[in-house]
Amino acid sequence: MIQIEAVKIRELRGIRELEIEPGRKSFVISGPNGSGKSGVVDAIQFGLTGEISRLAGKGTVGLTVQRHGPHVDRRDDPAAAEVSLRLHIPETGKTAVLTRNVKTAKSFSLEPDDLDIRVALEEVGQHPELTLSRREIIKYIIVEAGERSKEIQALLKLEEIGDIRSVLSTAKNKLSSALTTAQRAVSNANDAFRRHLDVKTLSEEEVLAAINPRRKILGLPEIKELKAGTSLNAGVSEGSSQQAFNKQSALRDLAGLQEAQAGFSTLGEKEVASTLKDLTTLQDDPALLEAITRRSFVERGLALVDGARCPLCDKEWDDEEHLRDHLKAKVAKSQEAETLQKRLLHNGAEVANHARRIAGLIGAVQSIAKTDGPNGFAAELSTWSEHLTGFAKALATVEQVLGQKARFEEGWIATPPLLKA
Amino acid sequence: MATIQEEILDSFYAKLGEAEEIDEEMVQALRALFESGKKLKADDFAAIFAREAKESIP
Numbered sequence: 001m002i003q004i005e006a007v008k009i010r011e012l013r014g015i016r017e018l019e020i021e022p023g024r025k026s027f028v029i030s031g032p033n034g035s036g037k038s039g040v041v042d043a044i045q046f047g048l049t050g051e052i053s054r055l056a057g058k059g060t061v062g063l064t065v066q067r068h069g070p071h072v073d074r075r076d077d078p079a080a081a082e083v084s085l086r087l088h089i090p091e092t093g094k095t096a097v098l099t100r101n102v103k104t105a106k107s108f109s110l111e112p113d114d115l116d117i118r119v120a121l122e123e124v125g126q127h128p129e130l131t132l133s134r135r136e137i138i139k140y141i142i143v144e145a146g147e148r149s150k151e152i153q154a155l156l157k158l159e160e161i162g163d164i165r166s167v168l169s170t171a172k173n174k175l176s177s178a179l180t181t182a183q184r185a186v187s188n189a190n191d192a193f194r195r196h197l198d199v200k201t202l203s204e205e206e207v208l209a210a211i212n213p214r215r216k217i218l219g220l221p222e223i224k225e226l227k228a229g230t231s232l233n234a235g236v237s238e239g240s241s242q243q244a245f246n247k248q249s250a251l252r253d254l255a256g257l258q259e260a261q262a263g264f265s266t267l268g269e270k271e272v273a274s275t276l277k278d279l280t281t282l283q284d285d286p287a288l289l290e291a292i293t294r295r296s297f298v299e300r301g302l303a304l305v306d307g308a309r310c311p312l313c314d315k316e317w318d319d320e321e322h323l324r325d326h327l328k329a330k331v332a333k334s335q336e337a338e339t340l341q342k343r344l345l346h347n348g349a350e351v352a353n354h355a356r357r358i359a360g361l362i363g364a365v366q367s368i369a370k371t372d373g374p375n376g377f378a379a380e381l382s383t384w385s386e387h388l389t390g391f392a393k394a395l396a397t398v399e400q401v402l403g404q405k406a407r408f409e410e411g412w413i414a415t416p417p418l419l420k421a
Numbered sequence: 422m423a424t425i426q427e428e429i430l431d432s433f434y435a436k437l438g439e440a441e442e443i444d445e446e447m448v449q450a451l452r453a454l455f456e457s458g459k460k461l462k463a464d465d466f467a468a469i470f471a472r473e474a475k476e477s478i479p
Contacts, residue, residue: 158426164455164461167462171467174467
């Protein structure tokens with residue numbers, strides 16, 4: 001704790017010269033409007049921290065301690081504006097006089113120069129919430145509820161934490177998306193591997209029971225333990241570069257595709273219905289589509305903010321914070337558009353996943369179609385697979401989903417005639 | 422005395438240190454990123470958290 005024994009103010013704010021002696025006690029300053037009461041609060045804050053909060057923050061653009069700290073008659077002489085505080089630290093019993101003037105506001109002199117008092121002053125400097133002026137207290141009471149947390153965050157010097165939280169949230173979304181993609185790839189690969197080995201699960205016991213009899217036929221040693229790096233075909237000669245045809249496996253792949261085909265009529269039915277409904281809403285309300293387009297544009301701009309110049313229109317703002325607040329407000333306005341956008345992209349991702357899975361099944365039967373399928377069937381499968389892969393890739397943005405409306409309406413799976421037959 | 426922001430960061434590092442899936446190397450990389458004074462970008466964080474996968478995040 002710091003107790004104030006005496007205050008001496010010279011040429012600061014509305015005060016020409018003033019000396020008061022609170023004598024380490026709480027004190028009250030009274031007087032008519034404009035007599036300089038707030039100037040005393042400003043002076044004490046300036047003495048302790050080198051800052052005057054009334055000259056900083058919202059609505060104070062262009063105001064500075066250097067320019068507006070000195071008395072109006074000494075505006076061009078910041079060295080004349082000075083505050084001396086005789087301070088007492090009860091915990092240590094030490095007293096010293098702190099003097100600070102506006103010209104060199106960042107530094108102060110201390111007589112005697114005592115380390116304990118400097119530590120106490122440093123604490124005050126880092127915790128501006130300890131020296132709130134009346135104006136600030138009122139500001140936190142009357143500010144709009146939504147803005148209060150921002151104001152308090154700024155008071156506690158926590159703006160960076162807010163920015164870090166926002167960047168971490170973006171990183172989390174990116175990593176979640178990468179994780180989902182990886183999990184789908186693993187799931188598809190597991191399906192294909194299970195079909196190939198004709199096993200129900202990928203437990204070590206079941207996989208080895210399927211692999212070792214095959215290895216025995218080939219005269220290869222048994223694999224006793226399955227580890228992450230175990231090669232199931234270890235010891236198999238490179239031989240011909242052409243992959244051996246495994247009829248049983250191919251038949252299972254074919255059965256997998258046939259089984260999937262049975263569910264084509266209902267695959268992604270719910271997502272497609274929801275997507276078509278949303279696309280109709282979008283087409284009926286061009287303003288909503290515009291809000292979505294602008295939203296992603298503004299969001300991109302927000303991510304690119306690096307300084308006070310707007311990355312979208314090159315306009316120079318007072319500072320980066322104001323620019324960020326402006327762009328964040330624009331993003332917040334398009335809440336309805338955001339909900340629709342999220343739903344469209346979510347449903348699009350689900351349908352894309354189904355499409356990729358079918359393309360994976362098609363890939364597995366293409367070799368058998370080449371050798372044993374009806375004329376042209378392999379080419380038809382290849383076109384179908386490309387169609388589904390291209391469709392899955394074209395569902396990443398709202399604009400792309402909108403462009404695929406006809407395919408959603410006509411039946412996105414588009415089973416080829418020979419397969420239907 | 423540390424600012425509130427520094428205290429929050431310290432408790433963030435401590436929490437990370439307690440998490441099983443986060444090793445000391447990752448916490449040090451995060452510390453280095455915060456202390457570098459560079460503008461923080463989501464890709465930098467994603468690269469640190471995905472470093473075990475040794476793959477870039479699209």
